[in-house]
Amino acid sequence: MTTPVLQARGLVKRYGRVTALDGSDLELLPGEILAVIGDNGAGKSSLIKALSGAVVPDEGEILLDGTPVSFTSPIDARDAGIETVHQSLAVSPSLDIASNLFLGRERRRKGVLGTVFRMLDRNGMREEARRQLDALGIMTIQNPGQAVETLSGGQRQAVAVARAAAFGSRVVIMDEPTAALGVRESRAVLDLVLQVRDRGLPVILISHNMPHVFEVADRIHIQRLGRRKAVVDPKTISMADAVAIMTGAMEPPDQAA
């Protein structure tokens, strides 16, 4: 069996008396889209936050390519090559697209302007932003110098996905990327998700939308009551059965995954 790119073992996270994660596992294999589904309160968000460094789990371990890692901030996870597209998008509306793409890792000019005056390489970042948007086929955005607040919801999502795809070297995590979008925009974002995987980056996709999950996922991780209840293959299980397992109405079939 191949080594999982990202693996969580027995993660526990408590908030006071509430146990959000109760010994949760997760395995992400190379080159796959792993969907994570679960009812409200099943611990999806806590699981993702632990993997992306936004919260520190109380117990358990996280392995990246088989090596234990510990993240104390989103910056740690990013430095390890794990990029996350948060549900809240984490973009700064008044800054332009290129500034958002490079937020927190700006490039400086070469020479004295960069080292002494710490001047940003604005044009270089714009060009790179242009390249990244083109690479993902995001043609509706023509000008990387445009402020993000002038974009539609789908375009903002595209900017966030482009940022993750541009800088993620190991794993891209997407939390509800289609939740706030219309039909056509959702379509475009799902295409982006597939493209990211086709570039060789494994993706963890959190979603409530079963048709979207079944359309793009290679495997589906079902989270229930703070634990991994099952991992199922969307080609062999029906949507209704997946939901039944998720809500506890049905026991999962024999664990094969």
Place this chain on the structure above:
Amino acid sequence: MSTTLSKDHSPGGNPLGEHTTRSPLARLQHLLHSQATIGPAVVLLVAVVVFAVLSPRFLTPGNISLILQQVAVIGTLAVGQTIVILTAGIDLSCGAIMVLTSIVMAKVAADTGLPGLPALLLGFLVGTLCGLLNGLLVTRLKLPPFIVTLGTLNVFFALNLWYSQSATIRGTDMPSLLLWTGQTINLGGTRVTYGSIMMVVLVAAMAFALKNTAWGRHVYATGDDLEASRLSGIRTGRVLLSVYATAGLVYALSAWVLIGRIASASPQAGQLDNLDSITAVVIGGTSLFGGRGAIVGSLLGALIVGVFRNGLALAGVDVLWQTMAVGVLIIVAVSLDQWIRKVKP
């Protein structure tokens, strides 16, 4: 400021191809939205023209020099105030920090015979530490900036009264370096104080830092959306700390300008300067909600207030109407900001 931000908003180059049928009012809204300093620039220009027509003395070199001198203290304070407000904060203690540092600079030199430069640097250190204290209270104790600086305003002012023993230090007791900001240089027939020049240089330097460095981008992003910035990997706590500490240093520079302006160091000077600096920032088009605005706007805002007061005085208008005019300007500026923020994509 950011002329490249929305080049393509011009007709024909519209990237979204959606707003071809925009009304003139909506277009104005978009323009003001993308160019925050246009509003104050237009107001300043109109005010200058009107007052020049009303009073022949208004545009004389002597009067321009006077306006610049009157604006220099508030203008430098507003530089610090702007970066704090850009992070969605507010600094009520800026005047108190300025007065405290001016007393420290002057009294240490007067009492101990310390030369001008070390006295000045000591003042810069005190100002920075005061700002750092504000920053620590905001980031570590997570208190609202309004409350933090309301508290430290009183703390710093009390320290100032205690250390100065409520006594003014005369200019003749100080090293000449501390008074240098009040000296003038002849620029094309107009006598300009070094303090006014320092204000302009400070504005230019801060505008550069905000526009062209990663730190500047992070200041805007932090004020725009703190949580989003954190998730984007910005160390927002450090950004806020650096902003408050830098603001403190800037207030110490204002203290230097203040000493030159009044040729002494008075523990009672600049009592209302904190509110005047906020006025300049707000009239300059910077949003109190953070993340939007520019330092040049604050300079324009300070100049607008200065020009209004000076122009109305020259026109023989009672000082109470000058105050009312400034009040109306504030309300108009904030209403305009609210309207601009409602811009539709």
